[in-house]
Amino acid sequence: MAFVETHNLTKKYGNLVAVNNLNLRLDEGDILGFIGPNGAGKTTTIRILATLLEPTSGTATIAGHDVVKEPEAVRRIIGYMPDFFGVYDDVKVWEYLDFFACAYRVPRSERAKLIDDVLALTDLSHKKDDYVEALSRGMKQRLCLAKTLLHNPQVLLLDEPASGLDPRARIEIKELLKELRNMGKTILISSHILPELADICNKIAIIERGELLISGEIDTIMRQLTGSHVLEIKVADDEEAAVQVLQNQLEDIREVRVEDGVIRAHYVGPPGEHYRVVWALAEKRVKVLSFAEQPTDLEDIFMRVTQGVVQ
Ligand SMILES: Nc1ncnc2c1ncn2[C@@H]1O[C@H](COP(=O)(O)OP(=O)(O)OP(=O)(O)O)[C@@H](O)[C@H]1O
Numbered sequence: 047m048a049f050v051e052t053h054n055l056t057k058k059y060g061n062l063v064a065v066n067n068l069n070l071r072l073d074e075g076d077i078l079g080f081i082g083p084n085g086a087g088k089t090t091t092i093r094i095l096a097t098l099l100e101p102t103s104g105t106a107t108i109a110g111h112d113v114v115k116e117p118e119a120v121r122r123i124i125g126y127m128p129d130f131f132g133v134y135d136d137v138k139v140w141e142y143l144d145f146f147a148c149a150y151r152v153p154r155s156e157r158a159k160l161i162d163d164v165l166a167l168t169d170l171s172h173k174k175d176d177y178v179e180a181l182s183r184g185m186k187q188r189l190c191l192a193k194t195l196l197h198n199p200q201v202l203l204l205d206e207p208a209s210g211l212d213p214r215a216r217i218e219i220k221e222l223l224k225e226l227r228n229m230g231k232t233i234l235i236s237s238h239i240l241p242e243l244a245d246i247c248n249k250i251a252i253i254e255r256g257e258l259l260i261s262g263e264i265d266t267i268m269r270q271l272t273g274s275h276v277l278e279i280k281v282a283d284d285e286e287a288a289v290q291v292l293q294n295q296l297e298d299i300r301e302v303r304v305e306d307g308v309i310r311a312h313y314v315g316p317p318g319e320h321y322r323v324v325w326a327l328a329e330k331r332v333k334v335l336s337f338a339e340q341p342t343d344l345e346d347i348f349m350r351v352t353q354g355v356v357q
Protein backbone atom coordinates (compact mmCIF):
# COMPACT_ATOMS: atom_id res chain seq x y z
CA MET A 47 0.00 0.00 0.00
CA ALA A 48 1.17 3.51 -0.78
CA PHE A 49 2.28 5.56 2.18
CA VAL A 50 1.11 8.88 0.80
CA GLU A 51 -1.47 8.79 -1.94
CA THR A 52 -3.80 11.16 -3.70
CA HIS A 53 -6.60 9.88 -5.85
CA ASN A 54 -8.14 12.24 -8.42
CA LEU A 55 -7.44 15.08 -6.05
CA THR A 56 -9.12 18.26 -7.23
CA LYS A 57 -9.28 21.74 -5.78
CA LYS A 58 -11.28 24.55 -7.31
CA TYR A 59 -11.28 28.19 -6.29
CA GLY A 60 -14.45 29.42 -7.93
CA ASN A 61 -13.91 28.80 -11.62
CA LEU A 62 -10.21 28.25 -11.27
CA VAL A 63 -9.10 24.64 -11.13
CA ALA A 64 -5.95 24.84 -9.04
CA VAL A 65 -5.45 21.06 -8.83
CA ASN A 66 -7.03 18.79 -11.39
CA ASN A 67 -7.49 15.05 -10.79
CA LEU A 68 -4.07 14.65 -9.31
CA ASN A 69 -2.77 11.16 -8.61
CA LEU A 70 0.40 11.02 -6.58
CA ARG A 71 1.96 8.08 -4.83
CA LEU A 72 4.80 7.84 -2.37
CA ASP A 73 5.95 4.60 -0.81
CA GLU A 74 7.63 4.58 2.55
CA GLY A 75 11.11 6.12 2.33
CA ASP A 76 10.43 7.82 -0.99
CA ILE A 77 11.68 11.32 -1.63
CA LEU A 78 9.36 12.86 -4.18
CA GLY A 79 10.38 16.04 -5.95
CA PHE A 80 7.17 17.94 -6.69
CA ILE A 81 8.09 20.28 -9.50
CA GLY A 82 6.13 22.99 -11.21
CA PRO A 83 6.19 26.65 -12.18
CA ASN A 84 4.43 29.43 -10.25
CA GLY A 85 0.74 28.77 -9.81
CA ALA A 86 1.01 25.10 -10.78
CA GLY A 87 -0.85 23.94 -7.68
CA LYS A 88 2.02 22.73 -5.53
CA THR A 89 1.16 24.66 -2.39
CA THR A 90 -2.51 23.84 -2.78
CA THR A 91 -1.73 20.11 -2.97
CA ILE A 92 0.65 20.23 -0.03
CA ARG A 93 -1.82 22.17 2.10
CA ILE A 94 -4.49 19.56 1.39
CA LEU A 95 -2.09 16.81 2.44
CA ALA A 96 -1.28 18.81 5.56
CA THR A 97 -5.03 18.88 6.40
CA LEU A 98 -5.14 22.68 6.17
CA LEU A 99 -7.33 22.82 3.10
CA GLU A 100 -10.19 20.60 1.99
CA PRO A 101 -10.23 19.22 -1.54
CA THR A 102 -13.20 19.94 -3.79
CA SER A 103 -13.21 16.27 -4.79
CA GLY A 104 -10.96 13.26 -4.74
CA THR A 105 -9.11 11.84 -1.76
CA ALA A 106 -5.74 11.93 -0.10
CA THR A 107 -4.43 9.47 2.47
CA ILE A 108 -1.32 9.31 4.59
CA ALA A 109 -0.42 5.98 6.14
CA GLY A 110 -3.96 4.89 5.38
CA HIS A 111 -5.58 7.87 7.09
CA ASP A 112 -7.87 10.08 5.05
CA VAL A 113 -6.79 13.72 5.36
CA VAL A 114 -10.38 14.97 5.52
CA LYS A 115 -11.89 12.29 7.74
CA GLU A 116 -8.98 11.73 10.11
CA PRO A 117 -7.03 14.98 10.24
CA GLU A 118 -5.81 14.39 13.80
CA ALA A 119 -4.23 11.06 12.91
CA VAL A 120 -2.62 12.59 9.83
CA ARG A 121 -1.20 15.55 11.77
CA ARG A 122 0.58 13.22 14.15
CA ILE A 123 2.43 11.59 11.28
CA ILE A 124 3.33 14.62 9.19
CA GLY A 125 5.69 17.53 9.50
CA TYR A 126 4.62 20.44 7.32
CA MET A 127 6.97 23.23 6.37
CA PRO A 128 5.09 26.13 4.76
CA ASP A 129 6.54 28.23 1.99
CA PHE A 130 6.38 31.31 4.18
CA PHE A 131 8.03 31.72 7.56
CA GLY A 132 5.85 33.74 9.92
CA VAL A 133 6.94 36.79 11.85
CA TYR A 134 8.20 36.20 15.36
CA ASP A 135 9.19 39.30 17.29
CA ASP A 136 11.03 39.04 20.59
CA VAL A 137 11.21 35.27 20.50
CA LYS A 138 14.45 33.40 20.94
CA VAL A 139 15.28 30.33 18.91
CA TRP A 140 14.86 27.91 21.81
CA GLU A 141 11.63 29.63 22.92
CA TYR A 142 10.22 29.27 19.45
CA LEU A 143 10.94 25.54 19.46
CA ASP A 144 9.75 25.17 23.04
CA PHE A 145 6.45 26.77 22.09
CA PHE A 146 5.86 24.28 19.30
CA ALA A 147 7.07 21.34 21.37
CA CYS A 148 4.42 22.36 23.92
CA ALA A 149 1.84 22.53 21.17
CA TYR A 150 2.84 19.01 20.15
CA ARG A 151 2.38 18.01 23.81
CA VAL A 152 5.96 16.92 24.32
CA PRO A 153 6.35 16.41 28.10
CA ARG A 154 8.32 19.19 29.82
CA SER A 155 11.01 16.75 30.99
CA GLU A 156 11.80 15.76 27.40
CA ARG A 157 11.63 19.15 25.78
CA ALA A 158 15.13 20.50 26.49
CA LYS A 159 16.84 17.44 25.05
CA LEU A 160 14.52 17.33 22.06
CA ILE A 161 15.24 20.97 21.27
CA ASP A 162 18.97 20.37 21.53
CA ASP A 163 18.62 17.40 19.21
CA VAL A 164 16.74 19.22 16.46
CA LEU A 165 19.07 22.21 16.76
CA ALA A 166 22.07 19.93 16.35
CA LEU A 167 20.49 18.22 13.36
CA THR A 168 19.79 21.53 11.65
CA ASP A 169 23.17 22.95 12.64
CA LEU A 170 21.70 25.76 14.70
CA SER A 171 22.99 24.87 18.16
CA HIS A 172 25.10 28.01 18.29
CA LYS A 173 22.02 30.17 17.67
CA LYS A 174 19.94 28.75 20.47
CA ASP A 175 19.81 32.02 22.45
CA ASP A 176 19.55 34.36 19.49
CA TYR A 177 16.35 36.12 18.51
CA VAL A 178 14.50 34.49 15.64
CA GLU A 179 14.12 37.80 13.80
CA ALA A 180 17.90 38.25 13.85
CA LEU A 181 18.56 34.98 11.98
CA SER A 182 19.53 35.03 8.33
CA ARG A 183 17.00 33.72 5.86
CA GLY A 184 18.81 30.40 5.50
CA MET A 185 18.89 29.97 9.25
CA LYS A 186 15.19 30.76 9.49
CA GLN A 187 14.49 28.07 6.90
CA ARG A 188 16.53 25.61 8.92
CA LEU A 189 14.76 26.64 12.10
CA CYS A 190 11.45 26.09 10.36
CA LEU A 191 12.61 22.63 9.39
CA ALA A 192 13.77 22.02 12.97
CA LYS A 193 10.25 22.90 14.10
CA THR A 194 8.68 20.40 11.73
CA LEU A 195 10.93 17.67 13.14
CA LEU A 196 9.96 18.18 16.79
CA HIS A 197 7.36 15.44 16.92
CA ASN A 198 9.53 13.08 14.90
CA PRO A 199 7.13 12.84 11.97
CA GLN A 200 7.44 9.96 9.52
CA VAL A 201 6.33 12.10 6.60
CA LEU A 202 7.69 15.52 5.74
CA LEU A 203 5.78 17.90 3.50
CA LEU A 204 8.20 20.64 2.55
CA ASP A 205 6.99 23.55 0.45
CA GLU A 206 10.01 25.03 -1.28
CA PRO A 207 12.41 24.73 1.63
CA ALA A 208 15.29 26.09 -0.42
CA SER A 209 13.61 29.09 -2.02
CA GLY A 210 15.34 32.40 -1.64
CA LEU A 211 18.52 30.87 -0.31
CA ASP A 212 22.02 31.57 -1.54
CA PRO A 213 23.90 28.68 -3.17
CA ARG A 214 25.71 27.79 0.01
CA ALA A 215 22.54 27.71 2.10
CA ARG A 216 20.88 25.61 -0.59
CA ILE A 217 23.63 23.06 -0.32
CA GLU A 218 23.24 23.02 3.45
CA ILE A 219 19.51 22.39 3.17
CA LYS A 220 20.22 19.63 0.69
CA GLU A 221 22.67 17.99 3.07
CA LEU A 222 20.07 18.17 5.79
CA LEU A 223 17.50 16.55 3.51
CA LYS A 224 19.92 13.76 2.74
CA GLU A 225 20.30 13.17 6.44
CA LEU A 226 16.53 13.00 6.84
CA ARG A 227 16.34 10.61 3.92
CA ASN A 228 18.90 8.41 5.63
CA MET A 229 16.75 8.49 8.75
CA GLY A 230 14.06 6.79 6.67
CA LYS A 231 11.62 9.68 6.40
CA THR A 232 9.17 9.85 3.53
CA ILE A 233 9.49 13.30 2.00
CA LEU A 234 7.49 15.34 -0.45
CA ILE A 235 9.40 18.43 -1.43
CA SER A 236 8.33 21.11 -3.86
CA SER A 237 10.45 23.34 -6.01
CA HIS A 238 10.42 25.27 -9.26
CA ILE A 239 13.87 24.07 -9.97
CA LEU A 240 14.31 20.50 -10.98
CA PRO A 241 18.11 20.09 -10.93
CA GLU A 242 18.09 21.26 -7.35
CA LEU A 243 16.22 18.13 -6.34
CA ALA A 244 17.60 15.67 -8.84
CA ASP A 245 20.23 14.15 -6.61
CA ILE A 246 18.14 13.80 -3.47
CA CYS A 247 14.88 12.51 -4.94
CA ASN A 248 14.15 9.01 -6.17
CA LYS A 249 10.81 10.05 -7.66
CA ILE A 250 9.56 13.16 -9.36
CA ALA A 251 6.17 14.53 -10.27
CA ILE A 252 5.89 17.48 -12.61
CA ILE A 253 2.75 19.57 -12.37
CA GLU A 254 1.58 22.47 -14.45
CA ARG A 255 -1.70 24.39 -14.18
CA GLY A 256 -2.97 21.80 -11.78
CA GLU A 257 -2.29 18.87 -14.09
CA LEU A 258 0.25 16.17 -13.55
CA LEU A 259 2.48 16.02 -16.60
CA ILE A 260 4.70 13.18 -15.61
CA SER A 261 5.52 11.20 -12.48
CA GLY A 262 7.44 8.18 -11.38
CA GLU A 263 10.94 6.96 -10.66
CA ILE A 264 13.50 9.50 -11.69
CA ASP A 265 15.55 6.89 -13.58
CA THR A 266 12.56 5.63 -15.53
CA ILE A 267 11.52 9.11 -16.50
CA MET A 268 15.04 9.90 -17.54
CA ARG A 269 15.02 6.89 -19.81
CA GLN A 270 11.61 7.76 -21.24
CA LEU A 271 12.63 11.28 -22.00
CA THR A 272 16.14 10.86 -23.18
CA GLY A 273 15.16 9.42 -26.53
CA SER A 274 17.01 12.33 -28.05
CA HIS A 275 20.54 13.47 -27.34
CA VAL A 276 22.18 16.72 -28.14
CA LEU A 277 25.44 16.41 -30.01
CA GLU A 278 27.96 19.23 -29.82
CA ILE A 279 30.31 19.45 -32.72
CA LYS A 280 33.17 21.84 -33.37
CA VAL A 281 34.79 22.07 -36.76
CA ALA A 282 37.97 23.77 -37.90
CA ASP A 283 36.27 25.83 -40.61
CA ASP A 284 33.27 25.85 -42.90
CA GLU A 285 30.49 25.26 -40.39
CA GLU A 286 28.02 25.68 -43.20
CA ALA A 287 29.29 22.53 -44.92
CA ALA A 288 29.01 20.59 -41.68
CA VAL A 289 25.46 21.81 -41.15
CA GLN A 290 24.59 20.77 -44.70
CA VAL A 291 25.83 17.24 -44.05
CA LEU A 292 23.95 17.03 -40.78
CA GLN A 293 20.70 18.31 -42.24
CA ASN A 294 20.73 16.53 -45.56
CA GLN A 295 22.71 13.34 -45.24
CA LEU A 296 21.53 12.01 -41.90
CA GLU A 297 18.10 10.74 -41.05
CA ASP A 298 18.59 10.64 -37.31
CA ILE A 299 19.38 14.30 -36.89
CA ARG A 300 16.88 17.03 -36.02
CA GLU A 301 17.18 20.71 -35.16
CA VAL A 302 20.65 21.74 -36.19
CA ARG A 303 21.78 25.05 -34.73
CA VAL A 304 25.05 26.94 -34.61
CA GLU A 305 25.78 28.91 -31.46
CA ASP A 306 29.07 30.57 -30.60
CA GLY A 307 30.96 28.42 -33.05
CA VAL A 308 29.44 25.19 -31.73
CA ILE A 309 27.08 23.13 -33.82
CA ARG A 310 24.28 21.58 -31.78
CA ALA A 311 22.19 18.84 -33.28
CA HIS A 312 19.50 16.57 -31.81
CA TYR A 313 20.28 12.94 -32.40
CA VAL A 314 17.20 10.69 -32.32
CA GLY A 315 18.73 7.53 -33.71
CA PRO A 316 19.57 4.25 -31.95
CA PRO A 317 21.43 4.80 -28.69
CA GLY A 318 25.18 4.32 -28.92
CA GLU A 319 25.26 4.67 -32.68
CA HIS A 320 25.92 8.35 -33.03
CA TYR A 321 29.43 7.54 -34.27
CA ARG A 322 27.67 7.31 -37.60
CA VAL A 323 27.37 11.08 -37.51
CA VAL A 324 31.14 11.39 -37.30
CA TRP A 325 31.51 8.94 -40.18
CA ALA A 326 29.17 10.97 -42.34
CA LEU A 327 31.05 14.14 -41.55
CA ALA A 328 34.43 12.52 -42.18
CA GLU A 329 33.25 11.15 -45.47
CA LYS A 330 32.60 14.70 -46.64
CA ARG A 331 36.02 15.78 -45.37
CA VAL A 332 34.52 17.99 -42.66
CA LYS A 333 37.32 18.87 -40.23
CA VAL A 334 35.84 17.77 -36.93
CA LEU A 335 37.79 19.17 -33.99
CA SER A 336 35.55 17.87 -31.25
CA PHE A 337 32.43 15.80 -30.95
CA ALA A 338 30.55 15.31 -27.71
CA GLU A 339 27.23 14.14 -26.43
CA GLN A 340 25.70 16.72 -24.14
CA PRO A 341 24.36 15.22 -20.95
CA THR A 342 20.58 15.56 -20.95
CA ASP A 343 19.96 16.91 -17.51
CA LEU A 344 16.68 17.09 -15.71
CA GLU A 345 16.27 20.76 -16.33
CA ASP A 346 16.29 20.06 -20.00
CA ILE A 347 13.62 17.42 -19.49
CA PHE A 348 11.55 19.82 -17.48
CA MET A 349 11.76 22.45 -20.19
CA ARG A 350 10.70 19.96 -22.83
CA VAL A 351 7.87 18.51 -20.79
CA THR A 352 6.40 21.84 -19.83
CA GLN A 353 6.87 23.39 -23.24
CA GLY A 354 4.96 20.52 -24.78
CA VAL A 355 1.91 21.57 -22.83
CA VAL A 356 2.21 25.29 -23.35
CA GLN A 357 2.44 24.96 -27.09
N1 LIG B 1 -6.92 31.07 -1.63
C1 LIG B 1 -6.96 31.11 -2.97
N2 LIG B 1 -8.00 31.68 -3.61
C2 LIG B 1 -8.06 31.70 -4.96
N3 LIG B 1 -7.13 31.17 -5.76
C3 LIG B 1 -6.06 30.61 -5.20
C4 LIG B 1 -5.91 30.54 -3.77
N4 LIG B 1 -4.75 29.90 -3.49
C5 LIG B 1 -4.20 29.60 -4.68
N5 LIG B 1 -4.98 30.01 -5.71
C6 LIG B 1 -4.71 29.80 -7.14
O1 LIG B 1 -4.49 28.43 -7.35
C7 LIG B 1 -3.45 28.21 -8.29
C8 LIG B 1 -2.39 27.32 -7.68
O2 LIG B 1 -1.75 28.04 -6.63
P1 LIG B 1 -0.60 27.38 -5.73
O3 LIG B 1 -0.27 28.35 -4.67
O4 LIG B 1 -1.04 26.03 -5.30
O5 LIG B 1 0.58 27.25 -6.78
P2 LIG B 1 2.11 26.88 -6.53
O6 LIG B 1 2.44 25.78 -7.47
O7 LIG B 1 2.37 26.66 -5.10
O8 LIG B 1 2.84 28.20 -7.03
P3 LIG B 1 4.18 28.91 -6.49
O9 LIG B 1 5.30 28.24 -7.19
O10 LIG B 1 4.01 30.32 -6.95
O11 LIG B 1 4.22 28.78 -5.01
C9 LIG B 1 -2.97 29.58 -8.69
O12 LIG B 1 -3.57 29.94 -9.91
C10 LIG B 1 -3.44 30.47 -7.57
O13 LIG B 1 -3.69 31.78 -8.04
Ligand SMILES: [Mg+2]
Pocket residue numbers: 088089090129205
Ligand atom coordinates in the same frame (compact mmCIF):
# COMPACT_ATOMS: atom_id res chain seq x y z
MG1 LIG C 1 3.61 27.55 -3.73
